[in-house]
Amino acid sequence: MEVKILSAKFDIKDAHMLEVAKQHGAYSQLDKLFSMEPVAVIEEVKNSGLRGRGGAGFPAGLKWSFLPKGLNKPVYLTVNSDESEPATFKDRYILVRDPHMMIEGIIICCYAIGCHDAYIYIRGEYTSQVKALQKAIDEAYAAGYLGEKVAGHDFKLDVTVHRGAGAYICGEETALLESIEGKKGQPRSKPPFPAVEGLYGCPTIINNVQTIASLPYIIENGAAAYKQYGTEKSPGTHLFGISGHVNKPGMYELPLGLPILDVIEKVAGGVLNGKKLKAIIPGGSSTPVQTPEDAKDLTLDYESMAAHKTMFGSGGIVVLDETVDIVKLVENLAQFYHHESCGQCTPCREGLGWILKIVKKILRGDGTSADIDLLVELCDNIEMKTVCVLSAACTMPVRSYLIKFRHEFEAYVKKGASAQANVKQG
Amino acid sequence: MSDRSKLIVTGKPFRFDQERDAEFERLVKRYPTRESMILPALWLTQEQEGWISAEAIAYIADRIGTFASQVFECATFYTMYNLHPMGRNHICICRTLSCWLRGKQEIVDYLKNELGLKPGEIGADGKFSLEEVECLGHCGTAPVVQVNGEFHESMDVDKLKSLLATLK
Numbered sequence: 001m002e003v004k005i006l007s008a009k010f011d012i013k014d015a016h017m018l019e020v021a022k023q024h025g026a027y028s029q030l031d032k033l034f035s036m037e038p039v040a041v042i043e044e045v046k047n048s049g050l051r052g053r054g055g056a057g058f059p060a061g062l063k064w065s066f067l068p069k070g071l072n073k074p075v076y077l078t079v080n081s082d083e084s085e086p087a088t089f090k091d092r093y094i095l096v097r098d099p100h101m102m103i104e105g106i107i108i109c110c111y112a113i114g115c116h117d118a119y120i121y122i123r124g125e126y127t128s129q130v131k132a133l134q135k136a137i138d139e140a141y142a143a144g145y146l147g148e149k150v151a152g153h154d155f156k157l158d159v160t161v162h163r164g165a166g167a168y169i170c171g172e173e174t175a176l177l178e179s180i181e182g183k184k185g186q187p188r189s190k191p192p193f194p195a196v197e198g199l200y201g202c203p204t205i206i207n208n209v210q211t212i213a214s215l216p217y218i219i220e221n222g223a224a225a226y227k228q229y230g231t232e233k234s235p236g237t238h239l240f241g242i243s244g245h246v247n248k249p250g251m252y253e254l255p256l257g258l259p260i261l262d263v264i265e266k267v268a269g270g271v272l273n274g275k276k277l278k279a280i281i282p283g284g285s286s287t288p289v290q291t292p293e294d295a296k297d298l299t300l301d302y303e304s305m306a307a308h309k310t311m312f313g314s315g316g317i318v319v320l321d322e323t324v325d326i327v328k329l330v331e332n333l334a335q336f337y338h339h340e341s342c343g344q345c346t347p348c349r350e351g352l353g354w355i356l357k358i359v360k361k362i363l364r365g366d367g368t369s370a371d372i373d374l375l376v377e378l379c380d381n382i383e384m385k386t387v388c389v390l391s392a393a394c395t396m397p398v399r400s401y402l403i404k405f406r407h408e409f410e411a412y413v414k415k416g417a418s419a420q421a422n423v424k425q426g
Numbered sequence: 427m428s429d430r431s432k433l434i435v436t437g438k439p440f441r442f443d444q445e446r447d448a449e450f451e452r453l454v455k456r457y458p459t460r461e462s463m464i465l466p467a468l469w470l471t472q473e474q475e476g477w478i479s480a481e482a483i484a485y486i487a488d489r490i491g492t493f494a495s496q497v498f499e500c501a502t503f504y505t506m507y508n509l510h511p512m513g514r515n516h517i518c519i520c521r522t523l524s525c526w527l528r529g530k531q532e533i534v535d536y537l538k539n540e541l542g543l544k545p546g547e548i549g550a551d552g553k554f555s556l557e558e559v560e561c562l563g564h565c566g567t568a569p570v571v572q573v574n575g576e577f578h579e580s581m582d583v584d585k586l587k588s589l590l591a592t593l594k
């Protein structure tokens with residue numbers, strides 16, 4: 001089932017080094033690129049149907065075409081390499097194993113949108129990865145692929161790595177911009193959208209690492225070749241991260257559209273130690289959970305995920321075996337999102353804390369059925385009432401566990417109630 | 427979590443060494459505003475000293491030409507900036523979803539016992555500090571531990587024992 005488009009060079013020794021990468025085709029598309037009109041590049045990417053790989057799946061070419069024309073201001077590109085959504089671990093393979101594929105993608109995007117200053121925002125924890133990336137950029141500068149004249153063409157491009165410092169929220173695109181500007185990572189209200197008013201108040205495109213890294217293939221082989229993979233509305237391939245209770249966890253490149261249960265069985269080696277499958281988180285911790293029954297006809301593409309009332313997200317699939325305590329899992333998740341709230345909206349800052357408190361109360365055996373209802377009500381009152389969707393990234397999955405696994409919450413309530421009754425009688 | 431609102435005054439002046447000075451000057455040209463240098467300057471400071479003092483905050487503000495409060499705001503918001511000295515070996519254990527599913531608690535319990543430290547604490551001899559952190563982006567090789575920035579994947583108690591033995 002696996003294919004090798006983005007990961008073509010991942011297993012080649014030293015492919016992170018410019019000389020080796022070049023032998024395998026890196027930067028070979030630049031002459032073709034500069035012979036095209038920028039609008040033709042945008043058209044090709046639009047036709048490829050490439051969708052953003054950062055989580056929301058917004059069509060890349062369409063996003064680029066939102067840039068206002070004829071403004072007398074610089075245009076910026078920021079590449080989102082924050083990779084902080086729990087269960088997501090794909091972009092760092094690109095950064096470390098084939099950084100030149102991404103740099104070539106940056107050149108393609110910048111030429112298309114008329115940008116001469118690109119920033120790569122990388123999460124602070126990626127210590128060795130940031131070094132590897134910087135080394136590749138230095139090599140690209142030395143070889144003339146970046147700088148005053150990109151590959152000898154009349155096009156200037158600077159690429160700067162900006163390092164985050166441990167804040168999940170900086171993956172949200174406007175928090176990321178604030179962070180580059182030297183502020184706390186607190187998301188901005190939209191509109192204005194970054195394409196109109198982004199970094200330093202200028203038109204800005206934000207794309208995920210994998211989105212950008214998909215561009216050299218599209219320029220080399222054309223939109224039609226890219227569309228051979230995947231489904232009509234979800235073309236191409238994706239780097240999926242499979243983690244949790246499977247025999248062969250890891251990162252796998254697959255075309256979109258494959259049945260999720262097949263992938264878990266055949267690609268990831270099935271549920272760990274032959275245990276029974278309890279549930280699947282299909283696209284990172286913020287996506288609503290699927291039971292094995294739900295997942296029967298679930299395929300790995302944006303349409304099928306939406307039809308199943310969940311999301312494709314970042315392609316981080318988490319497999320839960322029969323031993324997982326769902327209430328404890330919700331505690332783990334709520335703690336993450338509560339900790340990562342940037343604090344500027346009351347429903348998020350306070351509400352996620354309340355979710356955590358009530359789940360802890362239920363786990364202690366002090367909860368009531370009314371507390372479970374209260375959790376659902378809290379989710380309804382938080383969601384979509386905040387500046388960004390971090391709060392929804394918590395409430396959407398939490399609600400799905402409350403609905404699909406309510407019996408597990410009830411079991412804690414009952415156990416607690418009978419323990420208390422025993423204490424009173426004894 | 428440790429208190430991230432207090433700065434330590436060392437009583438000693440701070441400035442970048444030559445290497446950091448050069449890196450500051452290289453980077454500042456890349457941004458249209460000097461404020462963009464706040465995060466990079468905090469990183470340079472931490473690389474040089476291991477942590478960020480009150481004097482360092484004042485120095486960065488002065489160097490950039492901004493208010494110390496803006497530098498302070500960033501230093502306290504971003505949790506990877508250390509506002510006090512850490513252990514010589516700073517051990518971070520991922521506590522989030524995939525690592526939790528694959529046994530991070532065993533790792534935490536072992537370290538607590540072995541080092542006599544709770545997450546968030548620094549040992550009296552300064553050799554170790556322990557912290558539970560959120561997803562480190564290595565979920566496919568859970569559970570993961572990061573020591574002084576270096577990743578150790580698919581950890582178990584045995585591997586941890588050998589790792590601890592190599593730390594000075």
Ligand SMILES: Cc1cc2nc3c(=O)[nH]c(=O)nc-3n(C[C@H](O)[C@H](O)[C@H](O)COP(=O)(O)O)c2cc1C
Nearest residue numbers: 052053054080082083084171172173207208211390
């Ligand atoms: C709370 C939050 C965290 C996010 N984290 C990331 C991230 O780590 N990496 C990423 O590429 N996008 C992340 N996103 C999505 C970005 O806001 C943005 O949509 C994306 O980078 C756009 O790139 P794309 O169109 O290429 O997908 C996050 C969004 C939210 C709301």
Ligand code: SF4
Nearest residue numbers: 342344345348386388
């Ligand atoms: S929803 Fe939460 S993370 Fe997003 S802006 Fe509001 S407080 Fe910050």
Ligand code: FES
Nearest residue numbers: 520525562564565
């Ligand atoms: S959950 Fe631990 S590294 Fe992602």
